Amino acid sequence: MTDIKAVDAVIEERTDQNLEELARLCAQPSIAAQGLGMEPCAELVKEMLEARGFKVQILPTRGFPVVYAERGGRTDKTLLFYNHYDVQPPEPLELWETPPFEPTIRSGKMYARGVSDDKGHILCRLAAIDALMAVDGELPCSIKFIIEGEEEIGSVNLTPFIKDHTDLLKADACLWEFGYVNKDGVPIQYAGLRGICYVELSLRTASRDVHSGTGGSIFPNAAWRLTWALNTLKTPEEHIRIPGFYDKVVPPTERDLQLLEQLPDPSDEYMERYDLQGFIKGIEGGLELKREAIFTPTCTICGLTSGYQGPGSKTVLPAEASAKVDFRLIPNQDPQEVILLLRDHLDMEGYSDIEITFLGGEAPARTDLDDPFLQMVVESAREVYGVPMLIQPMSGGSGPNHAFIHILKVPVATAGVGYPDSRAHAPNENLVIDNFVAGVRHTARIMVNFGAG
Amino acid sequence: MTDIKAVDAVIEERTDQNLEELARLCAQPSIAAQGLGMEPCAELVKEMLEARGFKVQILPTRGFPVVYAERGGRTDKTLLFYNHYDVQPPEPLELWETPPFEPTIRSGKMYARGVSDDKGHILCRLAAIDALMAVDGELPCSIKFIIEGEEEIGSVNLTPFIKDHTDLLKADACLWEFGYVNKDGVPIQYAGLRGICYVELSLRTASRDVHSGTGGSIFPNAAWRLTWALNTLKTPEEHIRIPGFYDKVVPPTERDLQLLEQLPDPSDEYMERYDLQGFIKGIEGGLELKREAIFTPTCTICGLTSGYQGPGSKTVLPAEASAKVDFRLIPNQDPQEVILLLRDHLDMEGYSDIEITFLGGEAPARTDLDDPFLQMVVESAREVYGVPMLIQPMSGGSGPNHAFIHILKVPVATAGVGYPDSRAHAPNENLVIDNFVAGVRHTARIMVNFGAG
Numbered sequence: 001m002t003d004i005k006a007v008d009a010v011i012e013e014r015t016d017q018n019l020e021e022l023a024r025l026c027a028q029p030s031i032a033a034q035g036l037g038m039e040p041c042a043e044l045v046k047e048m049l050e051a052r053g054f055k056v057q058i059l060p061t062r063g064f065p066v067v068y069a070e071r072g073g074r075t076d077k078t079l080l081f082y083n084h085y086d087v088q089p090p091e092p093l094e095l096w097e098t099p100p101f102e103p104t105i106r107s108g109k110m111y112a113r114g115v116s117d118d119k120g121h122i123l124c125r126l127a128a129i130d131a132l133m134a135v136d137g138e139l140p141c142s143i144k145f146i147i148e149g150e151e152e153i154g155s156v157n158l159t160p161f162i163k164d165h166t167d168l169l170k171a172d173a174c175l176w177e178f179g180y181v182n183k184d185g186v187p188i189q190y191a192g193l194r195g196i197c198y199v200e201l202s203l204r205t206a207s208r209d210v211h212s213g214t215g216g217s218i219f220p221n222a223a224w225r226l227t228w229a230l231n232t233l234k235t236p237e238e239h240i241r242i243p244g245f246y247d248k249v250v251p252p253t254e255r256d257l258q259l260l261e262q263l264p265d266p267s268d269e270y271m272e273r274y275d276l277q278g279f280i281k282g283i284e285g286g287l288e289l290k291r292e293a294i295f296t297p298t299c300t301i302c303g304l305t306s307g308y309q310g311p312g313s314k315t316v317l318p319a320e321a322s323a324k325v326d327f328r329l330i331p332n333q334d335p336q337e338v339i340l341l342l343r344d345h346l347d348m349e350g351y352s353d354i355e356i357t358f359l360g361g362e363a364p365a366r367t368d369l370d371d372p373f374l375q376m377v378v379e380s381a382r383e384v385y386g387v388p389m390l391i392q393p394m395s396g397g398s399g400p401n402h403a404f405i406h407i408l409k410v411p412v413a414t415a416g417v418g419y420p421d422s423r424a425h426a427p428n429e430n431l432v433i434d435n436f437v438a439g440v441r442h443t444a445r446i447m448v449n450f451g452a453g
Numbered sequence: 454m455t456d457i458k459a460v461d462a463v464i465e466e467r468t469d470q471n472l473e474e475l476a477r478l479c480a481q482p483s484i485a486a487q488g489l490g491m492e493p494c495a496e497l498v499k500e501m502l503e504a505r506g507f508k509v510q511i512l513p514t515r516g517f518p519v520v521y522a523e524r525g526g527r528t529d530k531t532l533l534f535y536n537h538y539d540v541q542p543p544e545p546l547e548l549w550e551t552p553p554f555e556p557t558i559r560s561g562k563m564y565a566r567g568v569s570d571d572k573g574h575i576l577c578r579l580a581a582i583d584a585l586m587a588v589d590g591e592l593p594c595s596i597k598f599i600i601e602g603e604e605e606i607g608s609v610n611l612t613p614f615i616k617d618h619t620d621l622l623k624a625d626a627c628l629w630e631f632g633y634v635n636k637d638g639v640p641i642q643y644a645g646l647r648g649i650c651y652v653e654l655s656l657r658t659a660s661r662d663v664h665s666g667t668g669g670s671i672f673p674n675a676a677w678r679l680t681w682a683l684n685t686l687k688t689p690e691e692h693i694r695i696p697g698f699y700d701k702v703v704p705p706t707e708r709d710l711q712l713l714e715q716l717p718d719p720s721d722e723y724m725e726r727y728d729l730q731g732f733i734k735g736i737e738g739g740l741e742l743k744r745e746a747i748f749t750p751t752c753t754i755c756g757l758t759s760g761y762q763g764p765g766s767k768t769v770l771p772a773e774a775s776a777k778v779d780f781r782l783i784p785n786q787d788p789q790e791v792i793l794l795l796r797d798h799l800d801m802e803g804y805s806d807i808e809i810t811f812l813g814g815e816a817p818a819r820t821d822l823d824d825p826f827l828q829m830v831v832e833s834a835r836e837v838y839g840v841p842m843l844i845q846p847m848s849g850g851s852g853p854n855h856a857f858i859h860i861l862k863v864p865v866a867t868a869g870v871g872y873p874d875s876r877a878h879a880p881n882e883n884l885v886i887d888n889f890v891a892g893v894r895h896t897a898r899i900m901v902n903f904g905a906g
Contacts, residue, residue: 091767095661217733227757228684278673293671300669302676305757308756314756315755
């Protein structure tokens, strides 16, 4: 039996060393959306895994490569860690208090792009492995890592990769790339993920921009056509107008709603953190907000671009316009089907000239709420956080869990180092060092209990 | 009597010298929208006028200064030249074949930002003055120049300036800052200008961007609110929905339509030059297109900005969004009134959170089609172009002619060096050197005939 107190002591003792290694990883940009620093980052992750005695391969995909690693342990029972080495673009740069790729510690937090999402989680797994090895000289179970490079751009090539490597990736359970404690310090178990379908809508109405005095009342305007087309996608009442879009949505069960009831109401926290005037659809908070946040599919404009965007005025009629749009999906919606429905809709509404570029998609998926692995991860939190995890039946966010649950056929559970103000995907992304230490301790317990179970 | 053939000979002889001086003026950036190079450009214009014996003052406004100059001539009859030394922003820079502020001559054209709009016209007036001085040793009439620095940003401060300087600017007629020959080489007289009201609409829905997985189905989205608000401004059928917007529009008279009938149909030229699939509102060409292009007020989206605009995807729910919108106005619409109507409309539609920033405006105005000065300018073209000017009752573009016609009470006529492919406001702005020479000859004749009349 592993002396878990000894493991905790090693984790505590090695905190500075772990943070130094995390800073090294965060200092290496790896922006998948911009193709920046991807190869060096994969190599660095490989080096870090090899230092722990893992057999590591950098395996090609149709996009950025996957870092795959494995190492045996006390049992053949295999735990698969899913993580990603890519990060979100750091823009807008001017809003960072310290540069995104110069990790900085202040007031008990480390600031850097990727420090939480997902490099902090990679280091969390590695630090747990180090501590267990230091105490036991071996791992309590077999471990495999799949660390991809395209999570932030929709993991487009991961599902085919998993299909091609089902034997290599064979495992008994999977620990997901993230985990959070809520504002009360209670860790949350996300028993599923919404899907996503991310597209760019773009059109060109002329070979070049036109003087608005010449063209304003006779020429087609790309910005106007885009505005009108977007307007057909969703009403101001938040109803998505694409025919068939809602057809496959499975509503939450009674048990889902009961679990949501047990979760704290995040509405005040949201209002304050983002300085909101209110929520949409007249939502005030409570169960209604928690249900809508998760069990409603979305159509979000993530970006708009057209014409002159500089200071002051330029009297130009834009020849080009584009929008980035992300749909969050609920079981059993499917991203490929959404693309087809969207194409049909735009054609029907007279916008055949609008091109749809698929920038990434993932089907939604959920782990059975009664799965023993999921329940073990929930219970393993008690010693670290004083309470077991609260189960959220699904996360509002997305990830490629569908392929793990439905192709590899492993239960997926979450545990990690994030918190509500991690600012993942935003300027000043940060990691609370205490949360990091707790996450490492939880991860070590998950491995021990998994090996023993 | 001026020997006009001798004047023509001097103009011909000095062409290279004139182009060198034009290149020098174009090499000096003067981007009002970005506050770039404005003071040095005003000083350079002053220097060029002083070199011609003008008494020059750089007079302050609430924005960029006005260059004012005057010189007496054979008679006290005074011709006022209105021009502007500011230029449009050069972006997008990557579409320029040679850098916008490095004037380059190729295939009989000079390329540079401002080479046509409006520095080519400033040099056109100066070159005509030089030739007349060289031949006669004096000017055929008194000349005043008002050369402003804010034409490209809506001449916001010009009307108050004119109100404050009515005595200084006292004149008998005004030659406007531009003029064009059409694709057949026939010069066009623009007997009026549409007005303009240029605004930025902007809103903020949160203190910072939100992860789209967290916020997509519960948080307000600035990009969506902007899209929906814009959609309330104009229908896809091009009807502007702001209540009261069309109330003061004066429809074209029979004479206006007859003049339009005489103008060539630009539809094929437009289709080809801009590679269009067609015009809006089912317009096919002919009188319908000519009438719509000029006698319909517009609501043009000039630019859209929100959220992530880089390559690939970023799953962000934007906290801010903005649009640049320009309204072209027809007599007797008024830009200040449009702002009030727009504010009321947005409030009524539930968009009180959208801020309106007024970026410039000018009331529309027209010169009497029978005015003797206008008719003289039209007729003076015959010797240069082989035909008199064709009169277009109003230009689709805008400018501050309202203050000249209604405050200084002078007739305004146009003559100049532009042509349909000048690419004013677009990359690769250019000037055909032959058009420049013809414009100088026409300007010299206007001065001679004006002095003699």
